[in-house]
Amino acid sequence: MYPRNPKIFFLIPAYNESKVIGDVVRSVKSEFEDVVVIDDGSIDQTSQKAQEAGAVVLKHLMNRGQGAALKTGIDYALCEGADILVTFDSDGQHQLDDAKNMISQILTGRYDVILGSRFLYKDNQIPWLRRGVLKLGTVFTCLVSGIKVTDTHNGLRVLLRSAAEQMLIQQDRMAHASEILDEIGRLKLRYCEFPTRIVYTDYSKQKGQNSLNAFRILRDFLIQKLGG
Amino acid sequence: MQFIQFIIILFAIFALTGIFIRFRRKTINFLEFFLWSFFWFMVGLCVSLPNITQWFAKILGVGRGADAVFYIGIVSLSYFLFRLYIKIRHIEQEITHVVRKLALNDLEHTKK
Numbered sequence: 001m002y003p004r005n006p007k008i009f010f011l012i013p014a015y016n017e018s019k020v021i022g023d024v025v026r027s028v029k030s031e032f033e034d035v036v037v038i039d040d041g042s043i044d045q046t047s048q049k050a051q052e053a054g055a056v057v058l059k060h061l062m063n064r065g066q067g068a069a070l071k072t073g074i075d076y077a078l079c080e081g082a083d084i085l086v087t088f089d090s091d092g093q094h095q096l097d098d099a100k101n102m103i104s105q106i107l108t109g110r111y112d113v114i115l116g117s118r119f120l121y122k123d124n125q126i127p128w129l130r131r132g133v134l135k136l137g138t139v140f141t142c143l144v145s146g147i148k149v150t151d152t153h154n155g156l157r158v159l160l161r162s163a164a165e166q167m168l169i170q171q172d173r174m175a176h177a178s179e180i181l182d183e184i185g186r187l188k189l190r191y192c193e194f195p196t197r198i199v200y201t202d203y204s205k206q207k208g209q210n211s212l213n214a215f216r217i218l219r220d221f222l223i224q225k226l227g228g
Numbered sequence: 229m230q231f232i233q234f235i236i237i238l239f240a241i242f243a244l245t246g247i248f249i250r251f252r253r254k255t256i257n258f259l260e261f262f263l264w265s266f267f268w269f270m271v272g273l274c275v276s277l278p279n280i281t282q283w284f285a286k287i288l289g290v291g292r293g294a295d296a297v298f299y300i301g302i303v304s305l306s307y308f309l310f311r312l313y314i315k316i317r318h319i320e321q322e323i324t325h326v327v328r329k330l331a332l333n334d335l336e337h338t339k340k
Contacts, residue, residue, distance in 0.1 A: 038331070058331040068324045072331055079332075172324050223317075 006083035008103060009034045012055070013069035014090035018045040020203065024092050025053035031096065036076060038069040066155075067176025071169045078165060085164050089155040091204040098196040102158040105194060112163040112189040115149060115181075116156030120195035127200070140218070141178060145185040149193055153177045153217075156196050163189050174213060175220035182221075233275050240272035 010028050014021050014037050021037065028035050037050035041063035051057050058072055070087060077085050084106060086099050094116070102114040118124045119134075126134075137152035157180070159167075167183040169176055184191050244265060251261040274281050274297060281293025290296045 041327075056335065058335055060327045060331050062323075062327060064324045064327050068328065071324075072328045075328065076332060076335070170321065172320065223313075 006107070007034065007081055008032055008084045008086065009036060009073075009077035009080070009082040010086045010088050010099075011036050011038065011070060011073035011077060012050075012088050012090045013038045013040055013066050013073065014042065014046050014050065015040045015063060015066075015069075016042045016044045016046060017090045018042070018049050020092045021046050021090055022049040022053045024088075024090055025050050025055045027096055028088065028099075029054045031100070034077075034080070034082070036073050037090070038073045040064060040066065040069040065171075065173035065176075067169060067174065067179070068172040070176060074164050074167075074169070078161065082164075083161050085159045085161070087155055087157045087159075092201065093198050093204045094156045095197050095199070098194070099156060099158070102156070102194045102196075105192070106158050106160060110190065111192050112160050113184055113191040114158040115151070115191060115193045116154040116196035117149065117151035117193040118154055118196055118198045119150040120193055121197050124198050125200060126198070137178070141181050144221075145178075145182040147181045147185045147191075149181060151193065152181060154196065154198075163187070171220055173216070173220060175217045178217060178221045236275045237272050240268045240275070243268045244272075 010032055012021075012024065012028075012035065017024075025035055025037060035055040037046070037055040037057050039047045039050065039057055039059045041060045047057050047059050056076075058076055060069060060072065073087075074085060084103060086103065088094050088099060098116065102116065105111065106114050118126060134151060134153060138149055141147050141149060141152050153174070155177075163184075166187050166189075167180065169179060169183070171179045183189075247256070247261060247264045247268065250256045251258070256264070278293060281297050283293075285291065285293045285296035288296050288299075290299065
C-alpha cells in the first residue's frame with residue numbers, strides 16, 4: 001500500500017517568523033529530509049533563516065494568508081512525489097514527537113487524515129477565551145460539515161497523498177482549517193484525532209490568531225458554503 | 229421645482245454623461261452602459277415627476293412613493309454589495325493563484 005520508505009514532506013507556512021523559524025526547521029530537519037517553508041510575504045528574515053536551516057523555501061511575493069501558503073506547499077509536495085504530507089506550525093507550538101506518532105498512525109493504513117487535537121492532551125494549558133471559541137467551533141463544524149472533532153483549528157495534520165490530491169482548498173486565510181474539515185466530510189475520508197501537546201509561549205500567544213478572528217473565519221467559511 | 233430636485237437632476241445628467249463617455253472609450257460594455265444609464269435615467273425621472281413613485285408604490289402595495297424608493301434602494305444596495313464582495317473574493321483568489329505560480333516558478337529557476 002505504501003512505499004517502503006514513504007516520502008514525507010513537512011509543510012510549514014510562515015509569516016514574519018524569523019525569530020523562531022530556524023529552530024523549528026532544524027528540529028524537523030534532524031529527523032526528516034523534506035522540509036518546506038512557505039514564506040507568506042514576510043518582511044523580515046524568515047526566508048533566509050529557513051534556508052540557512054536547510055529548508056526548501058517557497059516565497060509568496062505578498063501576504064496571502066495561511067490557507068494560501070499551505071496550498072502552495074501542498075501543490076509543491078505533490079509535484080515532488082510526496083506520499084505523506086505533514087502540516088506544521090512555524091511558531092514552535094508543535095512538538096516533533098507528536099508529528100512522528102501521527103505519521104506512525106497513518107502508516108497503519110486505517111486513516112487518510114490524522115488531525116492533531118490540543119484538547120485530547122490533558123496537560124495543555126489553553127487560555128479560556130481560546131478554549132471557548134474553539135469549543136464553539138467544534139459544535140459549528142459538527143452541524144455544518146458533519147464532522148465530529150474536538151479541535152477545529154489545530155495546524156498539525158498528517159495527510160496521505162491521495163487525500164491531499166482530492167481536497168479543494170480555496171480559503172486563503174484562516175478559514176482553510178474549517179474548509180479542510182468540510183472536505184474530509186465531503187470526500188468521506190477516514191480520519192481520527194491525535195492528542196498533541198501545544199506549547200503556548202509569550203511569543204506564540206503574541207503571534208497567534210486573535211480569538212475574535214473566529215467571526216471572520218465564520219463569515220468567510222459560510223459565504224463559501226452559500227456559493228460565494 | 230425645489231432646490232434638492234435641481235441638484236439631483238444635475239447630478240443624474242452628470243452621471244449619464246460620464247457613463248456615455250466611458251462607453252465611447254470602451255471602458256464599459258454595452259450591458260453596463262445600458263444598466264447604469266437606465267438607473268440614472270430612472271433617478272432623474274423619479275425626482276422630476278415624484279408622482280410616478282406614488283403609482284409604483286400602489287403596485288407594490290406600499291403606502292408612500294418615498295417608502296417604495298427607500299425599500300427598493302435598500303434591497304438593490306444589499307444585492308450590489310454582495311455582488312461586489314463576491315467579485316473581490318474572486319479577484320483575491322486570482323491574485324493568490326498568481327502569487328503561488330510565481331513562488332513555484334521561482335523555486336524551479338533556483339534549482340536549475
